[in-house]
Amino acid sequence: MLRRAEGALLPERVLGEEGSHLDPRSALFKLAESKDEVAELGVEARVRQLNELATGGAETAADRRVYLEQHGIAGVQRFRSQGGARIYSMSVETFPRHINNIYLLMDAGSAILFDCGSGLDSSRRDLALGFAIVRDVFDEPARYEDLDWCIISHAHFDHFGGANVLKRESGARLAVHELDARVLSCFAERLIIASKDCDVYWRRAGVPDAERAVLLEMYTAAKSAFRPQEVDRLLRDGDTIGPGYKVVHVPGHCPGLLCLQVHDVLLTSDHVLARTTPHQFPQAITPFAGLEHYFHSLSKTRKLEGVNFALGGHEEPIWDLRARIDAIALFHRDRLARVKSMCSSARTVLEVALEMFGNQEGYSRIMAIDEAGAHVEYLHALGQLRIANLEEVAGARDPVIQYVVR
Numbered sequence: 001m002l003r004r005a006e007g008a009l010l011p012e013r014v015l016g017e018e019g020s021h022l023d024p025r026s027a028l029f030k031l032a033e034s035k036d037e038v039a040e041l042g043v044e045a046r047v048r049q050l051n052e053l054a055t056g057g058a059e060t061a062a063d064r065r066v067y068l069e070q071h072g073i074a075g076v077q078r079f080r081s082q083g084g085a086r087i088y089s090m091s092v093e094t095f096p097r098h099i100n101n102i103y104l105l106m107d108a109g110s111a112i113l114f115d116c117g118s119g120l121d122s123s124r125r126d127l128a129l130g131f132a133i134v135r136d137v138f139d140e141p142a143r144y145e146d147l148d149w150c151i152i153s154h155a156h157f158d159h160f161g162g163a164n165v166l167k168r169e170s171g172a173r174l175a176v177h178e179l180d181a182r183v184l185s186c187f188a189e190r191l192i193i194a195s196k197d198c199d200v201y202w203r204r205a206g207v208p209d210a211e212r213a214v215l216l217e218m219y220t221a222a223k224s225a226f227r228p229q230e231v232d233r234l235l236r237d238g239d240t241i242g243p244g245y246k247v248v249h250v251p252g253h254c255p256g257l258l259c260l261q262v263h264d265v266l267l268t269s270d271h272v273l274a275r276t277t278p279h280q281f282p283q284a285i286t287p288f289a290g291l292e293h294y295f296h297s298l299s300k301t302r303k304l305e306g307v308n309f310a311l312g313g314h315e316e317p318i319w320d321l322r323a324r325i326d327a328i329a330l331f332h333r334d335r336l337a338r339v340k341s342m343c344s345s346a347r348t349v350l351e352v353a354l355e356m357f358g359n360q361e362g363y364s365r366i367m368a369i370d371e372a373g374a375h376v377e378y379l380h381a382l383g384q385l386r387i388a389n390l391e392e393v394a395g396a397r398d399p400v401i402q403y404v405v406r
């Protein structure tokens, strides 16, 4: 909503070309409508500032500059690394009401995009607006067509789904971690095998047949338009790309998840986020995912030298990366303790999910089962849980597994 209200501050040219949907005439109404969001994000001062600018104050031009540097405009914000890279964060609606940060890294003779959105209409619209703002507000010679590289942080659809469009419309070469590359290059295979693995996992978790069919339909729905996409470069931990940006492999949330170190700034994608603890998946569905890998990657990130702040794949900047990492690790330790105490009597993964998150609807139901499953799996791997109905499991072809504290 704030992004829309900031449309009132955009130059005519951007509004004409890419930003007409922001409708600056109704900007002040949009501010009034955004009360809930403002309360949640605690940005009252920013709204006051924006209100003054939109209604036209005395020293507007200078004030606009200050506002622009502090908050950016219409979802585009500029950061600078100590090594002189300009990092533009662009808010992109990749799925309805799901916002990703896509980063454009401008350095001497180099233009790199970090993630490319989902490729859906709203995602392409916001990305085009982002580039228009970078050009016309921040005076940067940035063109989507002329990118050198697009680095995909990991193979989740909101981060890579736009790769087909990118390869069609831009000269950018595509770089992906070697463990995630086949999701792009053998997409049909990956989607089919992953849904089979999910089906088996959910069955063992205790999800009834009819409900599993609905979940599977949801899992594959928005993704079917993607066509297999060859990758130009496979990345590994420790590689450098572009003007010496460093690849840090951090499996856990996703097998091939990578952070990119741009001088003193770490782009963390979905490895570390400012407010949300990144979603976890059981290794039983996705090898190299799971809590063991995630904890290991968190401590690896914590030890990185020379990082002053971090920018995530969603939400706000992370000003104190180590404190945030500690908070996330603690959160999962607490959650593990809770799961363990729930399993003082025998529980399926679905029962743990229901007790932990309540009766979730839609895609959130899949997320709840995955998240609970990742915690149960970790405790089981450590020998802190055991299978409670082993005889039944041994005798049945498609057993539902119950776990209990050992």
Ligand SMILES: [Zn+2]
Pocket (backbone or CB within 6 Å): 154, 156, 253, 254, 270
């Ligand atoms: Zn992700």
Ligand SMILES: [Zn+2]
Pocket (backbone or CB within 6 Å): 156, 158, 159, 270, 313, 314
């Ligand atoms: Zn994400």
